Amino acid sequence: MSDHPRFDLEELRALIRLAAEADIEELEVQGAHVKVRIKKARHAGPAGHGGEAPRPDAAATPGAGGTAVQEHRYTPIVAPMVGTFYRAAKPDAAPFVNEGDMIEAGQIVCVLEAMKLFNEIPSEVAGRIVSILAENGAPVEYGQPLFLVDPSPAA
Amino acid sequence: MFNKVLIANRGEIAVRVIRACRDLGIRTAAVYSEADRDALHVRLADEAFCIGPPAARDSYLHIPNIIATAELLGADAIHPGYGFLAENPHFAEICQDCKITFIGPPPEAIHKMGDKAAARQMMRKAGIPVVPGSPGPVRDEAAALAVARTTGYPLLIKAAAGGGGRGMRVVQSPADLRGAFAAAGQEAAAAFGSAELYIEKYLTEPRHIEVQILADGRGNVVAIGERDCSIQRRHQKLLEESPAVGLSPRLRRALLRAAVRAATVVGYVNAGTVEFLVEGTNHLYFIEMNTRIQVEHPVTEMVTNIDLVKEQIKIAAGERLSLPREIEAHGHAIECRINAEDPARDFLPSPGQITAFIPPGGPGIRVETHAFTGYTIPPYYDSLIAKVIAWGRDRDEAIARMRRALGEFDIGGIQTTIPFHLQVLDNAFFRKGEVYVNFVQRRIDLGPAGRPRSA
Numbered sequence: 001m002s003d004h005p006r007f008d009l010e011e012l013r014a015l016i017r018l019a020a021e022a023d024i025e026e027l028e029v030q031g032a033h034v035k036v037r038i039k040k041a042r043h044a045g046p047a048g049h050g051g052e053a054p055r056p057d058a059a060a061t062p063g064a065g066g067t068a069v070q071e072h073r074y075t076p077i078v079a080p081m082v083g084t085f086y087r088a089a090k091p092d093a094a095p096f097v098n099e100g101d102m103i104e105a106g107q108i109v110c111v112l113e114a115m116k117l118f119n120e121i122p123s124e125v126a127g128r129i130v131s132i133l134a135e136n137g138a139p140v141e142y143g144q145p146l147f148l149v150d151p152s153p154a155a
Numbered sequence: 156m157f158n159k160v161l162i163a164n165r166g167e168i169a170v171r172v173i174r175a176c177r178d179l180g181i182r183t184a185a186v187y188s189e190a191d192r193d194a195l196h197v198r199l200a201d202e203a204f205c206i207g208p209p210a211a212r213d214s215y216l217h218i219p220n221i222i223a224t225a226e227l228l229g230a231d232a233i234h235p236g237y238g239f240l241a242e243n244p245h246f247a248e249i250c251q252d253c254k255i256t257f258i259g260p261p262p263e264a265i266h267k268m269g270d271k272a273a274a275r276q277m278m279r280k281a282g283i284p285v286v287p288g289s290p291g292p293v294r295d296e297a298a299a300l301a302v303a304r305t306t307g308y309p310l311l312i313k314a315a316a317g318g319g320g321r322g323m324r325v326v327q328s329p330a331d332l333r334g335a336f337a338a339a340g341q342e343a344a345a346a347f348g349s350a351e352l353y354i355e356k357y358l359t360e361p362r363h364i365e366v367q368i369l370a371d372g373r374g375n376v377v378a379i380g381e382r383d384c385s386i387q388r389r390h391q392k393l394l395e396e397s398p399a400v401g402l403s404p405r406l407r408r409a410l411l412r413a414a415v416r417a418a419t420v421v422g423y424v425n426a427g428t429v430e431f432l433v434e435g436t437n438h439l440y441f442i443e444m445n446t447r448i449q450v451e452h453p454v455t456e457m458v459t460n461i462d463l464v465k466e467q468i469k470i471a472a473g474e475r476l477s478l479p480r481e482i483e484a485h486g487h488a489i490e491c492r493i494n495a496e497d498p499a500r501d502f503l504p505s506p507g508q509i510t511a512f513i514p515p516g517g518p519g520i521r522v523e524t525h526a527f528t529g530y531t532i533p534p535y536y537d538s539l540i541a542k543v544i545a546w547g548r549d550r551d552e553a554i555a556r557m558r559r560a561l562g563e564f565d566i567g568g569i570q571t572t573i574p575f576h577l578q579v580l581d582n583a584f585f586r587k588g589e590v591y592v593n594f595v596q597r598r599i600d601l602g603p604a605g606r607p608r609s610a
Contacts, residue, residue, distance in 0.1 A: 082206055082220040084227060114223035115253070139227035141205040142220060143189060 073152060075125045076133075076145035083112030083119065085134040085146060097147070101129045109147060112140065127151035156472050157181050157232045157256070161225045162196065164236030165215060167525045167542060168448070169196035172234045175464035184228045186221060188214035190533040195525040202228055209535045215239045218246055225255050232256040232471060234464075238537070241447040242269060258471040260446045264421045268444040278441045281420045283413045286432065286440045288355030299336050299354060300329065306356040312336060314343035315351035322346055325357050358440070360591040361432040363387065364399045365445075366414035367455045369466055371476040372424035378411035379461060380484050382454055385590040386579060388502065393572065393595070394579060395451035396489045397458050400550055400588035403436055410439055417444055426452075426467045432592075450492065450542070453523060457488035457546045487550040489557050493524075493541040495532050497570035498601070506534040511567030515560035519546040519553070532569065540571070550588070554580055575599075 079085070087095040087110055097109050105126045111118045127149040134146045159182040162172045169185060173196060176183045185200035190209035197203040204224045207214030214220070216239055225233055233255055235241040241259065244266040250257035259265070268274050275285045287306045292315055293299050303310055303326075312335060314322025322343030324335040336352065344350040367379040383399035384392045399407075414429035421444070428445040452463045459482055470476065496502040512528040524541035526532070532540060543560050547553030558580050561573050579585055584598050 082204065082223040082227065115219055115226065139204075139224075141224075142207045142214075143205055 073150060074130055074148040075127070075151050077109060077121075077123050077125070077147040077149060079112060079134075079140045079142060079144045079146055080121065081112055081114060081119065082142055083114035083140060085136065085138050085140045086111045086113060086118075087132070087136045089118075097129050097132075099129050099131055103127065103129060103149065121146075123147070123149065125149050125151050157468070159184055159201075159228065159230045160232045160234055160258070160468070161186065161221070161228065161230035161255075162200065162234050162236065163215065163221050163240055164234070164238070165191055165194060165196060165525075165536065166539065167523045168236040168450075169194075170199060170525050171523055172236060172464055173199050175462060175468060176234075178462070179465060179468060181468070184224070184230050186215070186224055188535070190535055193530070195527065195530075204228065209533065211239065211535065218249060222249060222253055222255070226253065230255065232258055232468075234258040234468070235447070237447050237450060242445070244269065256471050258425070258467055260423055260425045260427060264423050265446045267421045268446050271443050274443060275441065277420065278417055281416060283417055283441045284439060286355050286358065286442075289353050291353075292351040293336075293354050296333050296336050299332055299352075302354045303329065303332060306354060309357040309359070311355050311357040312339045313353045313355065314339065314347055314349070315353055316343065316347035316349045322352070358432055358434045360593065361434045361440075362399070362591050363392075363430065363442075364402070364410060364433045364439075365428050365430040365449075366410055367449075367452065367463070368414050368418045368423070368427050368429060369463070369470065369476060369478065370418050370423045370425065370427070371470050371474070373475055375476040376415045376418050376423070377476060377478050377480060377482065378414050379459055379463070379478075379482050380455055381407065381410055382451055383590060384451060385592050386585075386594055387592055388595045392451065392492070394489065394491050394576060395454050396487065396550070396553070397454040398484050398487065399433075400590070402433075406433070406436060406439065413439060413441065417441065425470050426463055450539070451490050453521060453542060453544045454488040454490045457521065457544055458484040458486055460485070486546055486548045487553040488544055488546045489550075489553045490542055490544045491557060491561065491576040492539055492572065493543060493564070493566070493576075494538040494572045495540050495569050496538050496572055498572055498575040499570070502572070504534070504538050505570040506532045506538075507569050508532075509540075509566060509568050511565055513563070513565040514541065515543065515563040517556075517559070519556045520544070520560045521546070526566075540566075551586075554586065 089111060097103055103123050103126060105124060106122050108120045109123045110121050112121055130148040130150045132147055134140050160176050161184040162169045163186060173183045183200040185196045185203040186206045187194055187197045187203055188207055188209050206220040206224055207217050233250055240246040242265055244262040247257045247259060247262040247265055279285050289302045293302055309325055309327050312324040312326060322339050324339045326332050326335045339352055340350040362383060362385045364381050364383050366381050368376060369379055370376040380397055381399050382395050382397045384395045386394035410431060417429045418427060426448050428449050430442045432440045432442055448464060448467060456463055495505045497505050508531045509526055509528060512526055514522045521544040522541060526540045545553045545557035545560055547556055561577055564573060578599060582598055
């Protein structure tokens with residue numbers, strides 16, 4: 001199952017652990033469809049970093065415990081249910097969206113088939129589709145990222 | 156035989172079912188909630204699929220996501236374990252409609268036994284004794300006296316809306332009935348806003364004894380021995396054993412016969428348990444039938460050498476039972492349920508991370524668990540983290556081995572019910588086999604703060 005072209009939570013956790021343990025400031029990893037940059041947060045206070053002022057962009061994400069996932073430019077659209085992922089309403093129809101398309105919040109991006117029912121899945125975010133993470137016709141589990149959206153062009 | 160079984164459950168029972176499938180050469184598919192991503196059943200299964208957020212209603216009880224997963228992964232059968240969807244006739248029916256085998260009884264049997272009052276009526280008609288009592292609310296003293304003639308004395312007056320002992324009276328004789336009936340009615344009206352009262356026979360120190368049955372749907376219904384589950388706290392079983400100590404061969408035969416009859420009457424197929432209250436040396440009363448595999452099934456497995464979960468799967472696959480009609484028990488087995496609860500604080504749940512986990516072993520010891528060092532017990536589900544089963548040639552040896560095992564069992568980071576169990580095992584009355592459903596209340600001193608005294 002690890003041949004999915006995506007980072008799952010486990011891999012991200014492993015990366016954060018790696019970054020936290022290693023004597024580095026920043027870790028950047030690029031996969032086929034996704035880029036992750038992890039920067040160590042700096043704590044004001046008695047850290048051994050010789051009074052260096054905390055950088056404004058390193059404000060830690062709450063609860064990230066010493067490191068923070070920064071540069072999380074892309075927002076995933078995740079499967080809200082278990083089902084078979086289809087990019088188009090019918091086999092011969094055009095896909096709802098392609099990579100590079102601009103989408104609006106609420107726009108249908110795919111269907112998930114479960115128990116003979118086709119459920120249209122809307123996007124919760126507006127932006128540009130950066131990548132499509134699931135194969136057409138593949139089973140997807142609850143919470144699995146299906147698309148990556150770059151919300152910045154819409155902002 | 157099945158190609159792939161989906162296990163619609165979590166915790167130790169999911170692990171247990173995966174192991175049975177593996178022994179039978181069947182592939183396994185686990186489902187899990189977001190809170191169980193690191194759970195053992197997810198690791199052990201051939202495949203695992205996330206079906207929803209932590210709340211059970213959105214994951215382990217979410218029928219559409221479970222059925223969809225079974226279809227997507229090509230599972231031809233679903234094992235429901237216990238709890239969650241195991242006794243949901245609607246779920247069993249949907250499986251049937253989707254051409255997925257439900258490893259359990261037919262929906263009709265689940266439904267019939269699920270309505271507890273109707274089930275007791277049905278059993279009474281089939282000639283199986285139930286606790287005698289009034290069929291509905293008792294109107295007045297005259298009606299109460301009439302019911303009393305059928306139940307005999309002592310009897311129990313209970314508030315229909317009741318609970319916690321209020322509106323309850325034990326009555327020893329007809330002379331006492333009049334006053335007690337009026338007093339209970341007043342108390343019930345004051346406490347619950349309803350003066351409606353029921354009457355049933357009061358059982359003196361009854362034991363909870365249940366019978367494991369297997370039925371293959373081809374006319375073979377076999378009783379696989381009994382279990383005594385009298386050691387309970389607030390109706391939650393904590394320690395179970397087989398055989399039931401001190402049971403006469405005649406009463407034992409009567410229990411097994413009644414259980415087979417109960418299963419036959421409802422057209423039961425697969426594994427099930429018929430529960431009875433037993434009073435004295437002669438009287439048995441049907442309470443209910445559990446239409447699933449039970450938590451305490453390993454004690455029966457240990458004394459009979461029958462793998463009940465494997466039998467469930469084989470029956471569901473249409474195989475004929477290949478067991479003798481009379482099954483003999485060898486030795487004695489005891490199970491202790493180790494819950495993440497603090498007996499010193501009124502059994503308050505104690506979720507959190509397990510910092511150390513060294514399970515016991517050695518001769519006669521079996522441990523069923525999904526826990527491990529570093530495992531975090533999620534707060535969303537039940538508190539059972541392990542079952543320790545001890546087998547001995549006789550009850551004394553089983554008790555000795557259980558004490559040894561619980562003494563070895565090292566669980567760090569959370570509180571568990573192990574101290575409580577050690578206290579029961581050391582109790583002189585328990586050792587003599589004097590057990591009944593009020594045993595914990597009567598014989599175990601949980602102290603002013605509910606703290607078990609150290610032995």
